[in-house]
Amino acid sequence: MSMKSSIKIGGATGFWGETDLAMAQFLSEGDLDYIVFDYLAEITMSILARARSNDETLGYATDFVTAMVQPNLQAIADSGVKLISNAGGVNPQACAQAITKCIDEAGLNLKVAVIVGDDLLPRVTELSAGGAREMFSHEAMPAPDKIASANAYIGAFPVAEALLNGADIVITGRCVDSAVTLGACIHAFGWTPDELDRLAAGSLVGHLIECGPQVTGGNYTDWEAVAESLVEVGYPIAKVSMDGEAVITKPANTGGTVSRGTVGEQLLYEIDDPMHYALPDVICDFSCVELQQIGQDQVQVSGAKGRGVPTDYKVSMTWADGWRAGTILWYLGRKAAEKARFFAEEVRKRAEQKLTARGISGFDDVTVEIVGDESHWGEVAQYTRSREVAVKIACRHQDKRAVALLLREVSGAALGAPPGLAFFAGTRAKPSPVIRLFSIKVPKTSVALSLIDDRGTSKLPQIPEPSTLFTPAEPTDIPSVGLQADDTLTTVPLERLAWGRSGDKGDKANIGIMARNEAYLPWIAQVLTSDYVATRFAHFMTSPSINRYYLPGLPGLNFVLHNALGGGGVASLRNDPQAKSFAQILLDTPIAIPENILES
Structure with a gap:
């Protein structure tokens, strides 16, 4: 060919x-x-x-x-x-x-x-018996009968x-x-x-x-x-x-x-x-990729490097972990956010009292989010009291009946609530299964792949390993700021200096920041430390842990926030379980930079 x-x-x-x-x-x-x-x-x-x-x-x-x-x-x-x-x-x-x-x-x-x-679903009992552990948290595998899918x-x-x-x-x-x-x-x-x-x-x-x-x-x-x-x-x-x-x-x-x-x-x-x-197929190094x-x-696009080849496949399993549901309502008028919080707490207390009376354990989690209350933007937010907010109430429980009970209380409490409650009339939300992600590693040699086409079914050969399995990259130091005696600093939002995008991997969030001009990067990096980002998103994270990485080729920074999404995916009760908004929050950060650099 x-x-x-x-x-x-x-x-x-x-x-x-x-x-x-x-x-x-x-x-x-x-x-x-x-x-x-x-x-x-x-x-x-x-x-x-x-x-x-x-x-x-x-x-x-x-x-x-x-x-x-x-x-x-x-x-x-x-x-x-x-x-x-x-x-x-x-x-x-x-x-x-x-x-x-x-x-x-x-x-x-x-x-x-x-x-x-x-598809390794037929092998989950074998993998469990072999002591497979979650590749990030090292937790033991869920019971095999709870696993819905397992794919390399x-x-x-x-x-x-x-x-x-x-x-x-x-x-x-x-x-x-x-x-x-x-x-x-x-x-x-x-x-x-x-x-x-x-x-x-x-x-x-x-x-x-x-x-x-x-x-x-x-x-x-x-x-x-x-x-x-x-x-x-x-x-x-x-x-x-x-x-x-x-x-x-x-x-x-x-x-x-x-x-x-x-x-x-x-x-x-x-x-x-x-x-x-x-x-x-390859362990990639994108840190020095250049865009022209x-x-x-x-x-x-140029500059990607291959550093090695993994010996294992990542295997992602999805497994059933109870039930969840959520619904959104609106509150209007004076102290709209305060009324919304009071209403949500009223609903939660009523539901928990009824669970206790029926001998059912409490909720695994109840999450209340007020959209329009800007306190989640952190200390840098210029808070404006809103007269119209949305309140999202969600819960998780092992018993489907408990989840349905909270949903009933959301609508049932309407006449005994603070004034200004509104909702879109129609069908009440319904409980749905909580599906969690569980990832392990298995040797590539233990996974047999086949090709099915007009010639029939044929086994695919194992890919030979290269002679060098991994060559680590040499990290590059982030340039330091250079402040001259006659420099005048001005403060601007990060968005004026950089582009940003965020996303998720399971319960981890990533926020990528790319400087619009190479000269901006040191001033951005001086403010966007791991500690600063941890503080900014502390209310999202169950156990704050952040990695910061430098990409000199762009130039840019990448932040990885661990345990930041309430379980991530459909296991999360958050409005944003996939961290799509995290970059937008960070781009509001004030950055001090010399006026002459900004103007250039």
């Missing part, structure tokens, strides 16, 4: 339920080699596991079939573009069968391949093998988000397991486009600059060269923008240590 010198990859989705704008854009563009789809957040896995438990033909991202593939089958066949998707979720064979049925009904000749073996995060080489066998559409289970892109690069360029820098570069490209328009203006700090065009936001296209360098762009005549800011924000999104970002604006809506 002759190797291409470059390829074009479109990133069509970042989660299950995303709009279907991308396919029309990419097929109109007409010259893409691959379109990749990422559907599988941890929350999504728990939802899919529940769907499969109710119907054995489900458990995959149905939107991929009905919205992305089926309506576009003829155009996909005519263009020759290859589709790669982890839409298989916890039931990739059912997803592949649904697509094959659509192809047959359309009378087309497209080959579908499915990669299986990541597999890498890119099986995807490349499926493409080599002639697949037009590749379906995986819990393939890592970025690996669907890396698999295309491995196939197109013939990259081998020991070309670590190239594997890291391909992984970076996958990381940048895996969340669709988040790299083309969506969730952008400077959203006002692109607001008028976001209705038709363009989905990302990566032009990747054989050496791994890439240009991020978007289809012609689409909205949004591609800039150093949009790409930098996405680079920082939901990573941990940027010098040790572990993926199945080379044209309108074109940003060149």
